[in-house]
Amino acid sequence: MDEIIVVYWSGGGNTQMMANAVGKGIEEAGKKARVVFVDDISSDELKGVSAFAMGCPAMGDEVLEEGSMEPFVEAVEGFAGGKTIALFGSYDWGDGAWMRDWENRMRDAGAFLLNDKGLIVNNEPDEEGTAACEQLGRQLAQR
Numbered sequence: 001m002d003e004i005i006v007v008y009w010s011g012g013g014n015t016q017m018m019a020n021a022v023g024k025g026i027e028e029a030g031k032k033a034r035v036v037f038v039d040d041i042s043s044d045e046l047k048g049v050s051a052f053a054m055g056c057p058a059m060g061d062e063v064l065e066e067g068s069m070e071p072f073v074e075a076v077e078g079f080a081g082g083k084t085i086a087l088f089g090s091y092d093w094g095d096g097a098w099m100r101d102w103e104n105r106m107r108d109a110g111a112f113l114l115n116d117k118g119l120i121v122n123n124e125p126d127e128e129g130t131a132a133c134e135q136l137g138r139q140l141a142q143r
């Protein structure tokens with residue numbers, strides 16, 4: 001697999017910054033990264049790949065963004081079995097409940113969750129958060 005897809009939703013840009021850093025890590029590890037906003041890709045494109053990343057901030061009341069990302073993730077649940085998935089996203093005032101729910105959904109769908117948990121960053125990723133995203137990308141590229 002030469003290209004790794006990183007699908008994200010972001011309203012304010014924080015999760016987009018994370019997605020771009022994941023993409024940078026993938027490319028540092030020698031693979032091509034396709035970082036794409038969720039509305040610009042069909043979930044069908046993930047059916048044939050063995051590893052990919054998804055990012056979404058905590059929205060609503062500790063849920064995924066409901067207009068685009070939630071239906072996308074519902075579709076992914078239908079074919080996630082056996083795939084390696086990296087999850088990431090930004091949050092503000094919560095304790096990460098949205099990500100724990102998302103992790104559980106992916107596990108229940110039979111996916112292998114990279115690091116066994118999603119990478120969460122408080123608001124805008126700082127240097128440490130950006131480095132963690134890049135590391136996630138490198139790890140994903142090595143799968």
Ligand SMILES: Cc1cc2nc3c(=O)[nH]c(=O)nc-3n(C[C@H](O)[C@H](O)[C@H](O)COP(=O)(O)O)c2cc1C
Binds near residue numbers: 012062094123
């Ligand atoms: C409508 C809305 C709902 C939100 N709900 C939550 C929430 O339930 N828990 C939380 O920790 N942060 C919540 N946030 C904060 C966002 O997760 C945070 O600002 C994040 O950095 C946004 O990422 P983005 O810039 O990629 O859109 C919410 C923000 C908005 C605009």
